[in-house]
Amino acid sequence: MSLNFIQTLLVLIVIGVSLFYLYLRRNYAYWKNRGVPYEEPNILLGNLSFIMRKSVWEYFLELRQKYSTKDYIGIFLGWKPTLVVQTPELARKILTKDFDYFQNRLIRSSYSSDPLGSLTLTSFKNPTWSNMRHELSPMFTSLRLKLVTELMNGNATELVQKIQRDHIDNKEAVNLKELFSMYTSDTVGSTVFGIKVSALNDINSPLWYITSHMVKWTFWRGLEFSIIFFTPALAALLRLKLFSQPATEYIKKLFWDVVKERKQAGQTNDKDLVNHLLKLKDNLKLPADSGTQLADDLMLAQAAIFILGSIETSSTTLSYCMHELAHHPELQEKLGEEISDAIKRKGKEILEYDDLLELKYLTACILETLRKYPPVPHLDRECTATYRLDERVTVEKGTPVFVNVMALHYDPKVFPNPEQWNPDRMSNVAESDNLQFSFVPFGDGPHFCIGKRYGVIQVRAALAQMLSKYRVEPDPNEPYLVKPDPYSVMLSPLSGGRVKFVLR
Numbered sequence: 001m002s003l004n005f006i007q008t009l010l011v012l013i014v015i016g017v018s019l020f021y022l023y024l025r026r027n028y029a030y031w032k033n034r035g036v037p038y039e040e041p042n043i044l045l046g047n048l049s050f051i052m053r054k055s056v057w058e059y060f061l062e063l064r065q066k067y068s069t070k071d072y073i074g075i076f077l078g079w080k081p082t083l084v085v086q087t088p089e090l091a092r093k094i095l096t097k098d099f100d101y102f103q104n105r106l107i108r109s110s111y112s113s114d115p116l117g118s119l120t121l122t123s124f125k126n127p128t129w130s131n132m133r134h135e136l137s138p139m140f141t142s143l144r145l146k147l148v149t150e151l152m153n154g155n156a157t158e159l160v161q162k163i164q165r166d167h168i169d170n171k172e173a174v175n176l177k178e179l180f181s182m183y184t185s186d187t188v189g190s191t192v193f194g195i196k197v198s199a200l201n202d203i204n205s206p207l208w209y210i211t212s213h214m215v216k217w218t219f220w221r222g223l224e225f226s227i228i229f230f231t232p233a234l235a236a237l238l239r240l241k242l243f244s245q246p247a248t249e250y251i252k253k254l255f256w257d258v259v260k261e262r263k264q265a266g267q268t269n270d271k272d273l274v275n276h277l278l279k280l281k282d283n284l285k286l287p288a289d290s291g292t293q294l295a296d297d298l299m300l301a302q303a304a305i306f307i308l309g310s311i312e313t314s315s316t317t318l319s320y321c322m323h324e325l326a327h328h329p330e331l332q333e334k335l336g337e338e339i340s341d342a343i344k345r346k347g348k349e350i351l352e353y354d355d356l357l358e359l360k361y362l363t364a365c366i367l368e369t370l371r372k373y374p375p376v377p378h379l380d381r382e383c384t385a386t387y388r389l390d391e392r393v394t395v396e397k398g399t400p401v402f403v404n405v406m407a408l409h410y411d412p413k414v415f416p417n418p419e420q421w422n423p424d425r426m427s428n429v430a431e432s433d434n435l436q437f438s439f440v441p442f443g444d445g446p447h448f449c450i451g452k453r454y455g456v457i458q459v460r461a462a463l464a465q466m467l468s469k470y471r472v473e474p475d476p477n478e479p480y481l482v483k484p485d486p487y488s489v490m491l492s493p494l495s496g497g498r499v500k501f502v503l504r
């Protein structure tokens with residue numbers, strides 16, 4: 001190689017790097033130029049340098065603490081300017097009132113690289129999203145939830161049996177997150193797929209294998225999810241998947257085996273969601289040339305997102321709730337008494353759907369857990385048309401907008417001593433109440449969590465059965481404050497949250 005060539009190459013590299021640097025500097029002046037308070041970005045990663053070092057949950061809590069007087073702040077998702085709103089009034093505008101400007105979530109993936117991930121309710125854009133939501137909503141009516149609760153109660157009984165077998169007799173502290181992930185994995189098996197698999201009885205349950213693979217927060221899985229959620233364009237470029245190839249294959253096989261078995265046996269079962277998913281497939285209005293594969297995948301994608309949506313969020317809620325109860329024996333006693341009284345009054349050992357809804361203190365404990373530990377710490381939307389936020393700031397089309405749930409749930413004006421777990425503050429709050437947009441653990445507006453009532457009843461069923469038999473005590477080896485897992489996009493207790501079970 002001649003010297004001239006090397007010199008030219010070096011000059012080109014220096015020019016390229018300088019231009020890139022200038023581009024980034026100009027890009028990072030985005031919020032400053034608009035007079036919006038902002039987080040100072042890191043040159044390459046913007047404000048994403050916290051990823052894999054600290055949980056998303058802690059990041060949003062720190063934003064609240066640092067900018068507690070600011071209604072909104074600017075951050076950079078990589079190089080992408082992103083607005084974070086922190087007040088109930090702005091949350092109301094973004095989620096509900098001005099939904100026409102914020103119709104979509106950020107996440108996107110392509111059918112060719114992630115066939116199921118690209119077809120879930122969380123990935124669809126409007127108008128396909130609203131058609132799909134309309135078709136799925138009837139799966140969560142009160143009538144259906146009543147039937148589903150019967151199945152969940154069966155799983156909760158197995159949970160109690162496992163605690164007796166493994167944790168009462170040997171008196172060891174329990175990793176709650178692991179235990180409750182088994183429970184929620186089993187409830188998905190019975191309520192969505194109509195199959196009786198039991199991770200609680202048999203650690204080799206194939207559904208447990210696949211669900212624990214989906215939500216096992218290794219470094220790489222955590223990184224993959226972070227890229228999918230925070231830099232969707234990069235995720236699409238790298239062809240990352242919400243559901244891995246083995247998970248996709250397994251879900252397909254599991255579902256079609258159940259359908260085949262039922263056809264052969266001439267059975268129908270209206271308690272689980274299998275029939276409903278099949279009806280969904282028939283009702284979908286797909287283009288004539290789209291083929292049956294797409295219709296099948298569309299249906300299976302909804303089953304897959306139910307797995308992802310329910311296992312992680314509900315098991316985290318159960319873990320933190322039990323952990324707090326262990327550290328608040330007097331509140332635990334109050335809840336235990338409410339459950340025992342109901343069991344005596346109703347004259348049945350296992351409380352059913354309507355009975356569970358009547359337990360006011362149980363509801364307060366769950367809502368307070370969701371306030372202090374919202375499993376989803378931010379709600380994501382994409383601005384779909386230029387939007388005037390106030391007299392100073394205009395949000396450009398394509399800008400990601402986050403509602404900081406932590407800022408709302410930790411506002412001391414609404415929730416005095418927000419760090420304190422105090423179910424009494426929720427004693428008059430109904431499950432459906434968002435306290436004027438100060439309490440949004442399930443999101444709000446047209447995109448709110450479709451599985452909200454399913455998730456809460458799943459938590460209720462497990463707590464009622466466990467606390468009718470056992471008390472929980474703190475594990476002396478674990479501090480009160482349980483660190484969130486830095487690899488998980490949603491909140492997940494790193495050590496699992498450990499307690500000891502003792503007989504009541």
Ligand code: HEM
Pocket residue numbers: 095121122133305306307309310311313314317375376379380440441442443444445446447448449450451452454455456
């Ligand atoms: C304690 C339990 C749960 C919590 C805390 C929770 C939380 C959330 C949150 C915060 C959102 C975003 C809402 C928004 O952006 O406004 C969401 C969406 C969603 N959740 Fe849940 N969830 C739970 C249980 C479930 C369950 C059991 C399922 C399925 C059966 C589920 C399926 C979904 C789906 C499909 C969406 C997307 C909805 C849409 O965009 O239309 N979730 N959830």
